[in-house]
Amino acid sequence: xxxxxxxxxxxxxxYGGRRAVDDVGFxxxxxxxxxxxxxxxxxxxxxxxxxxxxxxPQTGTITILDMSMPSQASKIQARMGVAFEEKxxxxxxxxxxxxxxxxxxxxxxxxxxxxxLDRVDLAGRGDDRVAEFSKxxxxxxxxxxxxxxxxxxxxxxxxxxxxxxxxxxxIRHVIREEAERxxxxxxxxxxxxxxxxxxxxxxxxxRGRVLVTDTPENLKLTYGxxxxxxxxxxxxxxxxxxxxLDEPGADERIRQAVAAHxxxxxxxxxxxxxxxxxxxxxxxxxx
Amino acid sequence: xxTIVWAIIRKDVAQMSRDRFFAYITILGLVxxxxxxxxxxxxxxxxxxxxxxxVGADLLAEQLGAEEGLDLEVFDTSDALEQAVTDGxxxxxxxxxxxxxxxxxxxxxxxxxxxxxxxxxxxxxxAISGLVRELAYLVAGSALPITPPAEDEIILGPDxxxxxVPLKDKMRPLLAVFLLMMEMMSLAxxxxxxxxxxxxxxxxxxxxRTTDFLAAKTILGTALAFTEVVLLMxxxxxxxxxxxxxxxxxxxxAFLVTGLAxxxxxxxxxxxEILLLSVALIVPMMIxxxxxxxxxxxxxxxxxxxxxxxxxxxxxxxxYGAGWAETAPYLLMTLAWCVGxxxxxxxxxxxKVETL
Numbered sequence: 001x002x003x004x005x006x007x008x009x010x011x012x013x014x015y016g017g018r019r020a021v022d023d024v025g026f027x028x029x030x031x032x033x034x035x036x037x038x039x040x041x042x043x044x045x046x047x048x049x050x051x052x053x054x055x056x057p058q059t060g061t062i063t064i065l066d067m068s069m070p071s072q073a074s075k076i077q078a079r080m081g082v083a084f085e086e087k088x089x090x091x092x093x094x095x096x097x098x099x100x101x102x103x104x105x106x107x108x109x110x111x112x113x114x115x116x117l118d119r120v121d122l123a124g125r126g127d128d129r130v131a132e133f134s135k136x137x138x139x140x141x142x143x144x145x146x147x148x149x150x151x152x153x154x155x156x157x158x159x160x161x162x163x164x165x166x167x168x169x170x171i172r173h174v175i176r177e178e179a180e181r182x183x184x185x186x187x188x189x190x191x192x193x194x195x196x197x198x199x200x201x202x203x204x205x206x207r208g209r210v211l212v213t214d215t216p217e218n219l220k221l222t223y224g225x226x227x228x229x230x231x232x233x234x235x236x237x238x239x240x241x242x243x244x245l246d247e248p249g250a251d252e253r254i255r256q257a258v259a260a261h262x263x264x265x266x267x268x269x270x271x272x273x274x275x276x277x278x279x280x281x282x283x284x285x286x287x
Numbered sequence: 288x289x290t291i292v293w294a295i296i297r298k299d300v301a302q303m304s305r306d307r308f309f310a311y312i313t314i315l316g317l318v319x320x321x322x323x324x325x326x327x328x329x330x331x332x333x334x335x336x337x338x339x340x341x342v343g344a345d346l347l348a349e350q351l352g353a354e355e356g357l358d359l360e361v362f363d364t365s366d367a368l369e370q371a372v373t374d375g376x377x378x379x380x381x382x383x384x385x386x387x388x389x390x391x392x393x394x395x396x397x398x399x400x401x402x403x404x405x406x407x408x409x410x411x412x413x414a415i416s417g418l419v420r421e422l423a424y425l426v427a428g429s430a431l432p433i434t435p436p437a438e439d440e441i442i443l444g445p446d447x448x449x450x451x452v453p454l455k456d457k458m459r460p461l462l463a464v465f466l467l468m469m470e471m472m473s474l475a476x477x478x479x480x481x482x483x484x485x486x487x488x489x490x491x492x493x494x495x496r497t498t499d500f501l502a503a504k505t506i507l508g509t510a511l512a513f514t515e516v517v518l519l520m521x522x523x524x525x526x527x528x529x530x531x532x533x534x535x536x537x538x539x540x541a542f543l544v545t546g547l548a549x550x551x552x553x554x555x556x557x558x559x560e561i562l563l564l565s566v567a568l569i570v571p572m573m574i575x576x577x578x579x580x581x582x583x584x585x586x587x588x589x590x591x592x593x594x595x596x597x598x599x600x601x602x603x604x605x606x607y608g609a610g611w612a613e614t615a616p617y618l619l620m621t622l623a624w625c626v627g628x629x630x631x632x633x634x635x636x637x638x639k640v641e642t643l
Contacts, residue, residue, distance in 0.1 A: 052492045082492040088485040092305045104294035105493040
């Protein structure tokens with residue numbers, strides 16, 4: 001058994017003449033969360049469609065849990081949980097009915113919907129119709145649905161997009177628990193801060209191609225700039241200086257700045273994932 | 288596969304039962320169609336109401352008064368006769384002129400005026416003309432120049448004189464089509480809702496396959512349509528001497544509308560579109576059912592419509608007690624349409640859900 005739960009090797013897909021995914025490859029290990037980051041239209045959704053068996057790659061291979069997708073789609077899907085960006089729940093059914101229905105599809109007839117609802121902070125709302133739920137509650141129910149079959153692989157598409165802090169926190173908590181349990185998690189998002197919090201590694205995708213894959217820390221250390229921002233008072237005036245840490249003599253400049261003046265504040269500044277994305281893509285996420 | 292299909296069916300039943308509009312309209316429709324059926328007359332009045340005026344009218348009334356199926360009424364004036372025809376009280380009025388007897392006894396021509404309502408068809412007019420000639424012979428005291436053939440030599444099939452199939456018995460396919468339309472809209476709406484909300488996508492990333500989804504919709508749609516239309520037929524007393532033939536025709540009809548529902552559901556995006564598509568698909572289905580109400584052979588273009596075979600099989604089995612041999616061509620025709628319509632419906636829906 002391979003340690004990588006998901007192995008994507010050189011997959012491509014074009015809609016007519018437009019290449020949506022171009023020679024994409026990455027791996028996700030068991031117990032690992034890979035943030036799949038890119039702007040809208042970068043190729044994330046097409047990649048997810050191929051990973052879920054809804055599109056057949058025109059080139060390349062996808063191996064999930066040592067099985068080939070899409071030729072062994074049924075067996076893979078039985079051990080996979082997928083949360084879509086759209087809140088595709090049955091609105092005129094209750095939360096419990098939604099979970100029980102999907103439990104039957106996964107062959108889990110003795111499903112305990114209450115325990116799942118409890119995990120996503122929806123305890124006591126099981127008998128309410130989904131139509132009455134807020135966006136955050138629907139998203140949490142989507143996450144509960146993902147957990148029905150205790151999946152070995154989770155594909156989560158924008159799981160915290162536009163949610164209130166309480167819902168986002170509940171979902172982040174579940175994602176960490178699932179990773180600790182040993183599930184491989186592919187998290188697609190355009191929220192770099194969210195990816196930074198949740199991902200063990202991130203892969204940047206833009207215009208259908210993966211630009212780089214590494215841990216957020218390595219990316220920031222390797223490609224970002226670090227600096228120290230010092231605010232001090234001199235002759236009654238507030239002076240602010242920014243000292244890049246990667247330049248020669250940075251240590252001495254900091255010492256001088258701190259010693260010569262009345263120090264007010266001192267902050268370190270690190271690059272964000274968005275800075276790194278701009279470094280590789282030459283544009284921001286909203287461009 | 289069976290477990291998954293059954294799970295989808297159970298979920299669909301729960302969803303449909305919560306769609307109050309279709310639940311109410313189906314029940315309401317069922318009750319209304321049954322009430323309409325039993326409210327219609329169950330016998331056919333075969334009496335020919337004929338008015339006469341002029342020379343020999345009293346004599347004719349006396350001679351033909353006892354004839355079965357002919358009701359002769361004598362009028363004192365031509366104006367009264369004409370008014371009665373205009374009011375629709377008579378099928379026709381025959382006005383013999385005052386010089387009728389002298390003219391015919393001397394071998395001369397006499398002009399008899401016949402009043403008919405404006406909407407009288409050509410075949411009825413021709414029949415009335417023949418009757419007038421016969422009456423003229425009687426008034427003139429002459430024997431008919433031909434001997435009428437014996438009844439058993441000219442009637443093909445069972446003699447239904449005095450036992451005509453009433454209009455309401457011929458209405459059964461039309462009522463069935465009305466009810467099936469409700470069912471078709473209900474299923475199409477359910478499918479469109481699954482596509483619009485993309486819940487079908489969530490289903491298809493589980494071990495459920497597209498074939499499971501299609502099978503569940505087909506089984507549910509056909510079963511519901513069949514159950515409802517059988518209930519309707521039981522309620523309007525359609526099950527006579529050939530219940531199996533009728534059941535087969537109804538099953539095929541249910542299957543046919545399920546295929547149409549798959550097509551409408553995969554194409555329509557909201558309730559209004561579903562309604563328009565359903566009406567567009569169901570109107571051609573109603574035409575053969577409407578044509579069955581009237582005597583005579585349907586136009587050739589009506590015979591190629593999908594519901595023609597189904598309509599004929601239902602009418603013949605329920606109203607005339609036709610068996611397998613007589614209805615087989617119609618059932619086979621319906622089966623062929625079922626296969627064609629269902630294949631198109633499945634193709635459209637499969638393509639739709641797989642490209643979401």
